[in-house]
Amino acid sequence: MGASRWKPNVTVAAVIERDGRFLLVEEMTSRGLRLNTPAGHLEAGESLLDGVVREVLEETMRPFQPQALVGIQMGRLPPRGDEDITFLRFAFAGTVAEPVPGRVYDSPVVANHWLSWDELRASRERHRSHFVLDSIGLYRAGQRHPLELLHTDPSVYTGGPAA
Incomplete structure (x- = not known):
């Protein structure tokens, strides 16, 4: 039996500010109700931008328009037994519209x-x-990186070689 391959969990998150206030979601977790930026796991075949737009809509009922990459963060949960979970998180800044009826x-x-x-x-x-x-601290410090930094291999969607 060979060594297992380590793979971080890729997540996306949104920092949304309006009039000096930030949009957070309150969600039930194994530790009770917790506050989070709208965030979640990237799904198979999904680009980072598609993922963050989907997560914000699911968690806030609001369409999201990403405008910048705020930062890329990495964190590890305390190991439990054989479980070693690391998150690679892409945080985006953007705006939201009103909730979808x-x-x-x-x-x-x-x-x-x-x-x-x-x-x-x-x-x-x-x-x-x-x-x-x-994430919000990076945003408040002025961290804004152009979305053009992100590239998705088209073969992820077409099954063919990248152009």
Whole structure:
């Protein structure tokens, strides 16, 4: 039996600011209700931009327009037995429209909240992970990278060689 291949979990997240407040989702986790930026796992065959647009719509009911890459973050959960989980997270900044009529939050999201930076810092113990403050902190520090940095091999979608 050979060594297992390590693969990080790729996730996407959105930092959405309006009038000095940030859009967070409140979701049920194994540790109770937690606050997070709209975020989730990238799905097979999905580009990073498609993934973040989908996740924001599912968790906020709002269409998302990515405008910049805020940062790429990596974090590891404390190992448990043979389980070694690492996340590679792509955080995007952008804007949202009003909620789509008739949509509902995808489970496990129960609510959305617009919080100020001070409210975010004061609720730190309720954050899903350190990525919440890290992502918004990068955004507040002015981190904005052009979306043109991202490239997706077209063969992911067509099954053929890249052009």
